[in-house]
Amino acid sequence: MTENTGLRPGGRSARVQQAVHQAVKTLEATEPRESLSVPLIAATAGVTPSTIYRRWGDLAELMADVSLSRLRPEGEPPDTGTLAGDLQAWGEQYLDEMGSAPGQQALNDIMASADPSRRACCYRYNESIMVALVARAHDRQESAPEVATLMDGIIAPMTYRLLYDPAGATRDRLTIWIGATLGAPASR
Amino acid sequence: MTENTGLRPGGRSARVQQAVHQAVKTLEATEPRESLSVPLIAATAGVTPSTIYRRWGDLAELMADVSLSRLRPEGEPPDTGTLAGDLQAWGEQYLDEMGSAPGQQALNDIMASADPSRRACCYRYNESIMVALVARAHDRQESAPEVATLMDGIIAPMTYRLLYDPAGATRDRLTIWIGATLGAPASR
DNA sequence: CCATTAACGCAAAATATTAGCATTAACGGA
DNA sequence: TCCGTTAATGCTAATATTTTGCGTTAATGG
CATH class of the missing domain: 1.10.357.10 (Tetracycline Repressor, domain 2)
Structure with missing residues (x-):
């Protein structure tokens, strides 16, 4: 769960979120960091860039969200x-x-x-x-x-x-x- | 003095730096923060955007540089x-x-x-x-x-x-x- | 004063971001 | 289960930004 609390927990939103997070993790492992961009992440996740912009705002916020989810104590x-x-x-x-x-x-x-x-x-x-x-x-x-x-x-x-x-x-x-x-x- | 240590201390570079820093401070005082952009700062300072991109990299680094210069103990x-x-x-x-x-x-x-x-x-x-x-x-x-x-x-x-x-x-x-x-x- | 070269200006090209509108699908109640 | 409502997404066009190449300026060191 991200900090985005006001969204529908149902199937599609959750799938998009999961796909985008996964795309970031995949790209982090394979690409130099400075080449990560919203359009690239969107393409990898199979969503359109505007979805990411609307949900996360910009690249920095998305990266922070992904990193925070990794930090969460298990x-x-x-x-x-x-x-x-x-x-x-x-x-x-x-x-x-x-x-x-x-x-x-x-x-x-x-x-x-x-x-x-x-x-x-x-x-x-x-x-x-x-x-x-x-x-x-x-x-x-x-x-x-x-x-x-x-x-x-x-x-x-x-x-x-x-x-x-x-x-x-x-x-x-x-x-x-x-x-x-x-x-x-x-x-x- | 910024962190950019490898540049010519002479007249023009120093003037550009001063003008850009001043432009940021002026805009911070008059514009909502989210409207600050490299092209806007460049126009205010009377330089071209590419100069800023080349010297500072991006908006975040420029803002950090300006803020750090304010923080310096006097x-x-x-x-x-x-x-x-x-x-x-x-x-x-x-x-x-x-x-x-x-x-x-x-x-x-x-x-x-x-x-x-x-x-x-x-x-x-x-x-x-x-x-x-x-x-x-x-x-x-x-x-x-x-x-x-x-x-x-x-x-x-x-x-x-x-x-x-x-x-x-x-x-x-x-x-x-x-x-x-x-x-x-x-x-x- | 001249040679060298870092830094800049300008403009075109490439990218990224935003905005409008149509479509899909989650949610809640009958 | 089905239907109405609406949040969330997809798509596309319009903007805005960042990058790049190249010519020009001016700082530096003899």
């Missing part, structure tokens, strides 16, 4: 027995994914969207993970900081490094961020 | 006598600037650039401020964390909120970030 993050461990395990996998070339490209596409709500969506994906991990910690009777504290102390520097200074987005730093955030959970 | 941040005070004072002004409509637009433009080096440039602007504030603290014999710690503990959540959750980019939170970062400066 399953539950692994349970390691402690909050610190869960954060480290999930974070390492996230760093790997987003530090890779396709991951960086996806981040790029999402940030290039003119629509701030798409970035907010990205925020909420990460937030929902933190909510899940905190709930798990509470189930174990483990004390845990507020979700906002985790966002500022861990998600923020991680994302910031990935976007602005990818070389600085390392596992060692992740460990430091987790330690500092869980060690001083007194923020309010 | 003077020294105010000296309040303590590192915490300096961080708070500078941060509040930064939050005001980037939280405003033009500031959000500028951030948007910079992030929309396909060129990661422009984002890295944005990173270095903030870093240079932190370097200056830490040096000042040392001059006062005040202890201060590493610059990287300030980047992760203060700049990162501030920027993250501004980009993903502007409503959460508040002065109160800034105070919390500064307290947590200076209170536990033990990260390495």
Whole structure:
């Protein structure tokens, strides 16, 4: 499901959406990125360009939509027995994914969207993970900081490094961020 | 100075650059943003569109270049006598600037650039401020964390909120970030 | 002052985008 | 199931944009 919430969920719209997303993924794998264009994607998907323009607006929005759908968290993050461990395990996998070339490209596409709500969506994906991990910690009777504290102390520097200074987005730093955030959970 | 480093610094190039930047600023103030186009900017600046395409590539890159030039730090941040005070004072002004409509637009433009080096440039602007504030603290014999710690503990959540959750980019939170970062400066 | 060449202007060609109107098919109720 | 309504698409023509080739200008370095 994309962010396009006001459309008919029925057969045809869904098929077009699926075909267009698939076309983008196929072309990304076979063509140099700068050669991707709306008319080319439309031809590959078997739809007319005007359909894409009407539904997505322009190429940047379409690319952001596709990238966001790839970013969406799939399953539950692994349970390691402690909050610190869960954060480290999930974070390492996230760093790997987003530090890779396709991951960086996806981040790029999402940030290039003119629509701030798409970035907010990205925020909420990460937030929902933190909510899940905190709930798990509470189930174990483990004390845990507020979700906002985790966002500022861990998600923020991680994302910031990935976007602005990818070389600085390392596992060692992740460990430091987790330690500092869980060690001083007194923020309010 | 733009990121275009390989060009002749002499009269004509500089004049074109100045005229184009000025045209963008003028149009931003008078026209709805979605009506800005390369041909329009070119006409306003009195140059041909191909000149803009050749020098900047496309509209997104041009806008990012103009926005980045506005973001560049101008003077020294105010000296309040303590590192915490300096961080708070500078941060509040930064939050005001980037939280405003033009500031959000500028951030948007910079992030929309396909060129990661422009984002890295944005990173270095903030870093240079932190370097200056830490040096000042040392001059006062005040202890201060590493610059990287300030980047992760203060700049990162501030920027993250501004980009993903502007409503959460508040002065109160800034105070919390500064307290947590200076209170536990033990990260390495 | 001259030679070299980066940057620009101009105009034609190629592409991409928008807009109007006809058609299809999803949805909801009888 | 069938029918009316309307969102979504297809098609085509009209616009707008971006690219390209080539001649010209002017900055740079002797």
